[in-house]
Amino acid sequence: MPRIHFHQQLAELKDKLLAMAALSQQALESAVEAYIRRDAGICQYVRENETAINAAQREVDEMAYELLAKEQPMAIDLRFILAVIKINGDLERIGDQAMSIAIRTRELIDEQPFDLPVDIAGMGDYAARMIRSSIQALLEGDCHVAESVRDMDDEIDRMNRVAHIDLIHVIQQRPEVAHLALHAILVSRNLERIADHATNIATDVIFWIRGADVRHQLSAVVD
Amino acid sequence: MPRIHFHQQLAELKDKLLAMAALSQQALESAVEAYIRRDAGICQYVRENETAINAAQREVDEMAYELLAKEQPMAIDLRFILAVIKINGDLERIGDQAMSIAIRTRELIDEQPFDLPVDIAGMGDYAARMIRSSIQALLEGDCHVAESVRDMDDEIDRMNRVAHIDLIHVIQQRPEVAHLALHAILVSRNLERIADHATNIATDVIFWIRGADVRHQLSAVVD
Numbered sequence: 001m002p003r004i005h006f007h008q009q010l011a012e013l014k015d016k017l018l019a020m021a022a023l024s025q026q027a028l029e030s031a032v033e034a035y036i037r038r039d040a041g042i043c044q045y046v047r048e049n050e051t052a053i054n055a056a057q058r059e060v061d062e063m064a065y066e067l068l069a070k071e072q073p074m075a076i077d078l079r080f081i082l083a084v085i086k087i088n089g090d091l092e093r094i095g096d097q098a099m100s101i102a103i104r105t106r107e108l109i110d111e112q113p114f115d116l117p118v119d120i121a122g123m124g125d126y127a128a129r130m131i132r133s134s135i136q137a138l139l140e141g142d143c144h145v146a147e148s149v150r151d152m153d154d155e156i157d158r159m160n161r162v163a164h165i166d167l168i169h170v171i172q173q174r175p176e177v178a179h180l181a182l183h184a185i186l187v188s189r190n191l192e193r194i195a196d197h198a199t200n201i202a203t204d205v206i207f208w209i210r211g212a213d214v215r216h217q218l219s220a221v222v223d
Numbered sequence: 224m225p226r227i228h229f230h231q232q233l234a235e236l237k238d239k240l241l242a243m244a245a246l247s248q249q250a251l252e253s254a255v256e257a258y259i260r261r262d263a264g265i266c267q268y269v270r271e272n273e274t275a276i277n278a279a280q281r282e283v284d285e286m287a288y289e290l291l292a293k294e295q296p297m298a299i300d301l302r303f304i305l306a307v308i309k310i311n312g313d314l315e316r317i318g319d320q321a322m323s324i325a326i327r328t329r330e331l332i333d334e335q336p337f338d339l340p341v342d343i344a345g346m347g348d349y350a351a352r353m354i355r356s357s358i359q360a361l362l363e364g365d366c367h368v369a370e371s372v373r374d375m376d377d378e379i380d381r382m383n384r385v386a387h388i389d390l391i392h393v394i395q396q397r398p399e400v401a402h403l404a405l406h407a408i409l410v411s412r413n414l415e416r417i418a419d420h421a422t423n424i425a426t427d428v429i430f431w432i433r434g435a436d437v438r439h440q441l442s443a444v445v446d
Contacts, residue, residue: 065302168402
């Protein structure tokens with residue numbers, strides 16, 4: 001009977017983490033939309049959403065700590081709770097990166113638009129897909145899906161590098177729009193960082209399922 | 224008798240974390256030195272050091288998991304072990320940021336030097352001091368020291384903002400050195416992120432000692 005209760009609590013913990021993931025995902029999508037549409041209202045929304053993310057993060061952490069303290073779980077359940085704590089941290093950092101995009105976008109919103117050689121919408125979609133798949137891997141306990149997220153990371157690194165080179169070129173050719181190009185470089189990096197967090201989540205899912213430490217098998221060059 | 228053994232293991236865990244902290248601290252200091260002295264050898268050293276950091280991180284995590292699984296610690300010991308897992312993650316990310324500085328510095332090492340309006344050495348010292356103090360707070364279980372680290376974060380945020388503005392100005396005035404100025408902007412941001420991780424460590428120390436969740440009392444604007 002107490003074990004049944006414990007597994008209900010684990011399921012509840014998973015639900016709380018999913019709510020947290022939804023908020024982070026929404027923060028990313030809104031921040032990219034704010035950038036693309038130059039919309040001050042959406043920037044503001046992302047900033048307010050941050051409060052909800054912080055509250056959700058605290059709730060997940062508190063429940064995880066309580067389960068560790070009261071239930072003293074073993075083996076796979078212990079690893080699951082530790083994975084939840086780590087994933088929760090990555091989701092919160094995704095929210096941070098989204099807020100960083102929104103804050104900087106807000107500062108430049110009144111500037112004359114200029115068409116820059118960078119596909120922020122495409123990078124945003126790609127990063128969002130990585131988060132979604134990493135959470136799906138968690139839900140289904142599926143290592144293959146988690147591995148696929150890790151494989152996706154190379155592509156967004158490549159997109160970020162290409163954007164960086166193309167935008168430096170703009171800065172050198174058109175100094176008068178240097179601040180806009182720099183903004184785009186930083187947003188591109190924020191999205192690449194978000195993808196890194198999705199990769200971390202996928203790695204934690206694998207850790208949970210396999211119990212192996214796979215974190216440094218791919219010695220990813222980080223930024 | 225088993226409790227004495229447990230407390231010996233906790234002390235050992237703390238020692239392992241200190242070794243990890245020393246490696247991260249060294250990575251930061253070396254990366255800044257590589258940037259200042261334009262030294263390819265030090266860049267390479269930082270990259271190799273990363274392997275040692277990853278090994279140290281894994282060791283700390285494994286020992287922490289083992290203690291959680293076998294000893295089922297309660298209350299303050301449980302919070303300590305959870306704080307160690309989080310601090311370990313922040314130290315690893317400090318190493319990541321240092322490596323990012325070293326990799327980008329290596330790419331630009333053969334360029335003609337140009338005197339830029341940014342005090343990378345000063346920012347590096349400041350960030351290193353924050354890491355040192357946060358680790359000191361952990362060692363001595365001292366909340367006041369931890370609070371002082373949190374207070375220090377504002378100053379490095381300010382340094383980063385000023386550097387950003389001054390360097391954008393250079394980019395606009397001297398497009399031919401735009402790539403060097405952009406590099407300095409990114410290094411300045413790496414250092415500011417490192418300071419954020421030191422702040423996270425200080426927050427985890429407070430969490431361990433007080434058991435309170437202080438993470439979002441200061442709603443720091445990130446990145």
